[in-house]
Amino acid sequence: MELIQLTSDYEMKPFDCGDAALNGFLRDEAKPFLESRLARTYLLCDEDLIVGYYCLLNDKVAKRDVANSDWRRIKKLFPHSKHFGSYPAVKIGRFAISLQYRDCGMGSKLMDIIKRRLKQDIGDSQFRFLTVDAYLEAVPFYEKNGFKKLTPTQEQGNTQAMYFDIQSVVEP
Numbered sequence: 001m002e003l004i005q006l007t008s009d010y011e012m013k014p015f016d017c018g019d020a021a022l023n024g025f026l027r028d029e030a031k032p033f034l035e036s037r038l039a040r041t042y043l044l045c046d047e048d049l050i051v052g053y054y055c056l057l058n059d060k061v062a063k064r065d066v067a068n069s070d071w072r073r074i075k076k077l078f079p080h081s082k083h084f085g086s087y088p089a090v091k092i093g094r095f096a097i098s099l100q101y102r103d104c105g106m107g108s109k110l111m112d113i114i115k116r117r118l119k120q121d122i123g124d125s126q127f128r129f130l131t132v133d134a135y136l137e138a139v140p141f142y143e144k145n146g147f148k149k150l151t152p153t154q155e156q157g158n159t160q161a162m163y164f165d166i167q168s169v170v171e172p
């Protein structure tokens with residue numbers, strides 16, 4: 001399997017993760033998002049098949065969006081620093097695994113790839129957290145992969161803001 005960074009000339013292959021919005025994003029929006037500098041998409045491919053994909057964009061974890069108790073937990077990660085009103089982050093804008101490859105650890109494997117690549121620090125900028133607005137059904141998947149809830153679960157809405165501390169990734 002190989003990880004491919006989406007480019008404007010990539011010939012898109014069929015992809016079905018069972019969620020129309022996530023299928024539609026890859027088909028119709030991933031390239032325009034790239035060209036508008038809104039998000040960059042990566043594809044996990046098995047020869048001609050797209051096994052899964054994700055896209056990344058910049059984000060922040062801000063005090064005003066987080067419950068007080070959670071903000072205290074975040075501040076404790078910077079014991080010797082001046083504290084800020086927000087900390088830089090990278091957001092997983094979309095994340096999906098094809099129905100054909102589900103429930104055999106592929107999602108967790110792709111998540112490990114994201115974390116390792118981000119921890120390698122190959123960019124020119126810095127950030128501390130990985131964030132996601134998780135579908136409520138997918139919250140257990142993110143918790144299993146080390147994400148914590150950023151806000152108390154809302155009774156309304158269908159997503160849950162979550163974060164992962166990229167500093168906690170152990171490099172091989």
Ligand SMILES: CC(C)(COP(=O)(O)OP(=O)(O)OC[C@H]1O[C@@H](n2cnc3c(N)ncnc32)[C@H](O)[C@@H]1OP(=O)(O)O)[C@@H](O)C(=O)NCCC(=O)NCCS
Binds near residue numbers: 017105108
């Ligand atoms: C969520 C998703 C990426 C997980 O991929 P996966 O390859 O099945 O993940 P893994 O095999 O590594 O882990 C599966 C675990 O996630 C849990 N899980 C959480 N939410 C799930 C969901 N919506 N669908 C399937 N499994 C889910 C399963 O219970 C399973 O836990 P277990 O290993 O303890 O049994 C995949 O189900 C998917 O693409 N779903 C549709 C799109 C989606 O919800 N994306 C997330 C957007 S925020």
